Amino acid sequence: MSHAHAITTPHSEALSATATGIPSGKLAMWVFLASEVMFFTGLIGAYIILRMSHLAWPGDEGHLSVPIGTLNTLVLLCSSATIVLSLSAAERRQVPAARNWLLATIVLGCLFLGIKGYEYHAKFSHHIYPSTNIFWSCYFAMTAFHALHVIGGIIFNVWVMLYTFSPKLWTSRGHRLELAGLYWHFVDIVWIFLFPLVYLL
Amino acid sequence: MTVAQHSSNKTYIVIWVWLMALVLAGVGIAELHISKTAIVATVLVLSTIKAFLVAMHYMHLKTDRRMLAFVLIAPFILVALALCVVFSSRLIQL
Numbered sequence: 001m002s003h004a005h006a007i008t009t010p011h012s013e014a015l016s017a018t019a020t021g022i023p024s025g026k027l028a029m030w031v032f033l034a035s036e037v038m039f040f041t042g043l044i045g046a047y048i049i050l051r052m053s054h055l056a057w058p059g060d061e062g063h064l065s066v067p068i069g070t071l072n073t074l075v076l077l078c079s080s081a082t083i084v085l086s087l088s089a090a091e092r093r094q095v096p097a098a099r100n101w102l103l104a105t106i107v108l109g110c111l112f113l114g115i116k117g118y119e120y121h122a123k124f125s126h127h128i129y130p131s132t133n134i135f136w137s138c139y140f141a142m143t144a145f146h147a148l149h150v151i152g153g154i155i156f157n158v159w160v161m162l163y164t165f166s167p168k169l170w171t172s173r174g175h176r177l178e179l180a181g182l183y184w185h186f187v188d189i190v191w192i193f194l195f196p197l198v199y200l201l
Numbered sequence: 202m203t204v205a206q207h208s209s210n211k212t213y214i215v216i217w218v219w220l221m222a223l224v225l226a227g228v229g230i231a232e233l234h235i236s237k238t239a240i241v242a243t244v245l246v247l248s249t250i251k252a253f254l255v256a257m258h259y260m261h262l263k264t265d266r267r268m269l270a271f272v273l274i275a276p277f278i279l280v281a282l283a284l285c286v287v288f289s290s291r292l293i294q295l
Binding site for chain 2: 020021022026027030031033034035037038041045049066070073074077078080081084085087088091181182185186188189192193195196200201
């Protein structure tokens with residue numbers, strides 16, 4: 001199977017000279033993501049078990065806006081596309097284009113958080129809190145932990161975007177764009193499962 | 202110096218269109234007046250397809266070393282085993 005490095009620079013080529021043939025940072029990110037799978041599975045698994053234990057779920061007080069949830073899902077999927085296009089531009093050594101696509105990803109991530117904040121505000125204004133019932137406890141726990149990961153991803157993306165302003169830093173650390181992309185796509189995948197479980201089913 | 206490419210931008214855009222369409226399809230199916238079991242099964246299959254598309258094309262598992270796929274698959278095997286235990290105990294109670 002062929003192995004393609006995202007951004008081929010002298011530094012990244014040196015980094016890939018490992019026993020596995022995989023750059024250490026990239027392998028570490030995948031192992032980290034594997035641990036994150038276990039983390040979110042614990043949350044989602046608990047949600048499924050609790051839901052199966054309740055005949056009426058989420059009940060009369062458990063209304064969520066499907067259109068808003070759908071919009072947020074589409075926003076996050078768009079951000080996955082923009083960050084992979086950023087990586088593609090970086091592979092072609094088009095640094096300004098990579099920066100712009102990364103900026104678009106950051107903006108979309110912030111938009112996702114803004115919409116989620118709007119949803120939270122609407123619930124709080126109706127006196128709905130995590131302590132209201134078991135459904136809302138699960139809802140806030142899962143979506144808040146996911147939102148924290150989105151915030152982490154945005155910070156990572158901003159950090160990598162700053163490298164694009166310095167040719168020296170970009171040459172030595174630009175390969176981290178691929179790591180930021182992997183993390184961002186994982187956050188997207190988590191939402192791909194959270195959205196139907198919480199909003200649709 | 203040659204620059205290795207993962208996929209073309211056209212592929213990324215096509216995958217994006219599919220992802221958007223699958224999301225809207227899932228929302229539409231969830232609104233249908235059919236059995237709840239069919240809706241749950243269909244929507245979760247659609248989610249799995251979306252996650253597969255993202256992992257294979259956007260995370261480049263399709264072209265990267267197979268070892269990375271094993272790193273990701275390992276927790277899923279553990280998760281599947283854990284869920285089997287949980288659901289088997291639930292079925293016993295029923």
